[in-house]
Amino acid sequence: MTECVPPPWRAAAVTALRTHGEDETRRAAARFSRRLLPGDVVALHGELGTGKTRFVQGIAEGFGVAHRVTSPTFTLIQEYAGGRLPLFHFDLYRIDDPRELEEIGYEEYLFGEGVTCIEWAERMGDLLPDRYYRVMLRFGENDEDRLITIEKAEAASASGGRLEGGDRP
Ligand SMILES: Nc1ncnc2c1ncn2[C@@H]1O[C@H](COP(=O)(O)OP(=O)(O)OP(=O)(O)O)[C@@H](O)[C@H]1O
Numbered sequence: 001m002t003e004c005v006p007p008p009w010r011a012a013a014v015t016a017l018r019t020h021g022e023d024e025t026r027r028a029a030a031r032f033s034r035r036l037l038p039g040d041v042v043a044l045h046g047e048l049g050t051g052k053t054r055f056v057q058g059i060a061e062g063f064g065v066a067h068r069v070t071s072p073t074f075t076l077i078q079e080y081a082g083g084r085l086p087l088f089h090f091d092l093y094r095i096d097d098p099r100e101l102e103e104i105g106y107e108e109y110l111f112g113e114g115v116t117c118i119e120w121a122e123r124m125g126d127l128l129p130d131r132y133y134r135v136m137l138r139f140g141e142n143d144e145d146r147l148i149t150i151e152k153a154e155a156a157s158a159s160g161g162r163l164e165g166g167d168r169p
Pocket residue numbers: 019020021022023024025046047048049050051052053054055071119143144145146
């Protein structure tokens with residue numbers, strides 16, 4: 001039987017691209033980074049090794065962050081200053097309970113003046129904000145191929161207007 005439940009979020013402005021090799025993924029992310037504004041959240045979804053960290057590296061490069069972005073697996077959050085906007089990088093792979101985020105004051109990042117990128121964003125549960133960019137990475141046909149979609153997601157509860165159209169990253 002098919003359940004008929006309204007989706008918890010609506011999506012618009014989908015960009016779909018295929019990259020070959022990590023450099024192309026980083027460049028695509030750097031182009032996408034130009035449209036990011038203070039307070040924006042980028043939720044990254046995709047299996048292990050699909051390129052979520054590479055995508056965040058590209059955003060950092062687009063911002064002009066001098067430090068190399070690595071996976072903050074053991075720290076949960078890493079901050080990168082010195083770019084066009086402050087960049088906060090969450091990696092929730094090892095999180096057991098979204099409440100751990102409350103303990104570290106995640107709202108200060110999410111609702112602050114920087115841009116927050118979240119790997120394994122689905123582990124955040126309902127702490128994800130009402131509006132965010134949803135980036136989905138999938139393996140492609142060949143080893144170095146990745147299929148990437150970028151969409152603007154908005155919680156159904158946050159509706160009240162149409163989502164804006166988007167441009168290509
Ligand atoms: N088109 C591509 N885009 C991105 N990465 C690629 C691509 N082709 C090959 N790769 C390789 O895939 C790996 C992606 O690693 P990355 O750490 O970014 O993945 P991840 O999604 O962050 O994984 P994890 O879930 O472990 O954090 C790298 O080794 C990179 O060189």
